[in-house]
Amino acid sequence: MESNVSELVERLGSDEDAVRKMAVFKLQGSIGDPSFADIFIAEGGLARLRYLTLHASGNTLAYSLTSFARLLEVDKGWDIIDQEVIQRVVELIVTHPLVNILRGAMSILVSIVSHPYTGNNLSQGKDFGFPALKPAVAVYPQFLEMLVNRLSSADHALCANALQLINSLMRESIANESDMQWPKFIQKLQDLGVIRAVYSLMQETALQDHMHPLIEFQSLTKVLLRKWRGIPLDLENPEHRRALKGIHLASLHERRSQDICIGTGTGTPNSKKHNPMKWRRLGFETESPIMQFEHTGFLGMMDLADYVRNHQDEFQKMLLEQSGKSGHQCCPIARASLSVTLILYEHFEVDKSEMDDSKSYLLLESRSNLDKLFEPLILHWTRLHIAGLHAFFRLWKATGAESEDYERIVELVRILIESVVGGAVRTKDVQEVEEEMASFEYSRLRGLQMELLELTYEDVWGQHLMQMREELYHEALQFIKEQRIRCLLQGAWFPSETSLNLGLGYEKVSWTYAQLSHNRRYLHFGGFDAIKKGRPELDALPEKIDLSLVSSVVSNVSASNDPLLPNEKDIPPASYTKITIHGHLYPVSTTGDTQKNDGQNGTLSKSAQEVVLLSLHPPSPSVASEWLDGLLMLLNQQPITAKTNKLLNLVSNYGLKIRLLNVRFNDVAFTAEAPPVPPRDDLDNDYYYDVFGGT
Structure with missing residues (x-):
């Protein structure tokens, strides 16, 4: 075997391109064997493979890159990794059009970015991870843009390699706690359209070719959400302070403070006097808004700031419409936004560990269960948050809710998201989800709520609930x-x-x-x-x-x-x-x-x-x-008859629901005031009330 390897290494250094091409073609099929790789390195093959990677072209270059990538995959050959090699690979990704060359180049960068940063590497003065790419990316600043563009490639393998490299860059950036530039890096990827590209891949039929990198990207999205939520709001942080100030400024109509609720003071144009309801009028519970973000962290701030920034006219209009309402009638906009953030967070099980995701993947690997594994809608988190917030506003207005009804509206929004978002198939477009949430009828939502309530009590009460049903049916x-x-x-x-x-x-x-x-x-x-x-x-x-x-x-x-x-x-x-x-x-x-x-x-x-x-x-x-x-x-x-049985079931079911909800008279929403109690003047004991005739 050693003689064969020696001969192969010798041919890699041949002056004839055809000989080199054949040698490196054979090499790519054997280099993935660790024992073969050790002999290859011992025979001095690394230097010749590095030379071909830097100077070859055409198929010879493609085979060299593939061989190099497979060598790194078995954790060999790191000695020849330097800035010259990295810059050459980055250059190929940016400038080269051939798919077979791009595949190998991206695989090499995936290994470099994912390689552990050990003390031995530090002693040799070598960088791995994303820092290793920074000098080359500075020379070719269009690198990330080209990488995202490759996600639209018709070649599935190239597309998968590009997404795998993006995943590696994201993971390494997030894991580097000492470098707080990761939010900017993630934002840059999003600006380049990575969300749109990956969302499109998740909705395609050829999922098997992209399965692993798509699942990893979905998991990384949850990692990002957890990380953002885990960042506490801090006014000492300039970014946090700017975000909070931006929300306040967006609430001012034509730079004038508006008094939203009755009894909140008298703001006047150009008044410099501090408004005692500065934050409560925007929907915060107190004048210390920082405390409101305790459960959502910076993620809640991002969602609220995004709504205010992109729907500023609607935001100001809502505040103006509420200017004539009392405090308990005002819709708490900020508080509602944070509640929708938590609902989405719980719905997508963001706190679920990556280990659980891996177990789910192993259980659902068959093609028939792919739809249960992928959650493409989580990539459109911001749009879902806006749709949920609009649903909250609509339900608040439709039900004439007040402050004491807040939790009831939150629960209805939770059921709405579980029904529409949770019930959406993998190929359903986010715009369809938004439209369905906007048109979901309140009566249908209440029906779903009652069904869930009955199922809950069915599990808890069992036989007692059955007995209650029988009693109510007899009464009905x-x-x-x-x-x-x-x-x-x-x-x-x-x-x-x-x-x-x-x-x-x-x-x-x-x-x-x-x-x-x-x-x-x-x-x-x-x-x-x-x-x-x-x-x-x-x-x-x-x-x-x-x-x-x-x-x-x-x-x-x-x-x-x-x-x-x-x-x-x-x-x-x-x-x-x-x-x-x-x-x-x-x-x-x-x-x-x-x-x-x-x-x-x-x-x-x-x-x-x-x-x-x-x-x-x-x-x-x-x-x-x-x-x-x-x-x-x-x-x-x-x-x-069907009519009588329908009426019978209706009466008995409503009796059950009223008992489950323990509805009091003042809990029911009436469109008109209750009628006055008739006087009892000149009334003796000889009277009755006809329930059916109303007399």
């Missing part, structure tokens, strides 16, 4: 039963059966009026030529049914769509729905036979046959539901 059943029976007590008009026969050629429509007696024992009914004004008196109805004789009530209500009669515009709308009341003409004995007195000899004849006592044709679905279920429930049977 009694409530709906009373309501349906009162519909029968009210009475209703039904078109007679002859009016529905379209083949008879009749001239007028006849009607049946039916009404339940006040004692709820008889169903009175009678036929009329036309609907009369007012309800007929029970005495005017010639027929009645003793409900104790009713055996069953059947109908086709559930299957009917209640179509109007075709081609009969002169006939009032009616349906083909039919309610049929079956029963016996005489009481049923305990043996189950019907007892009938023949009226002549005083004996009883036996007949158990059912007959139709009455048929009704409800004119609308509502009447059909009221009368069919009302008759059934009057007979102590379960309701069957």
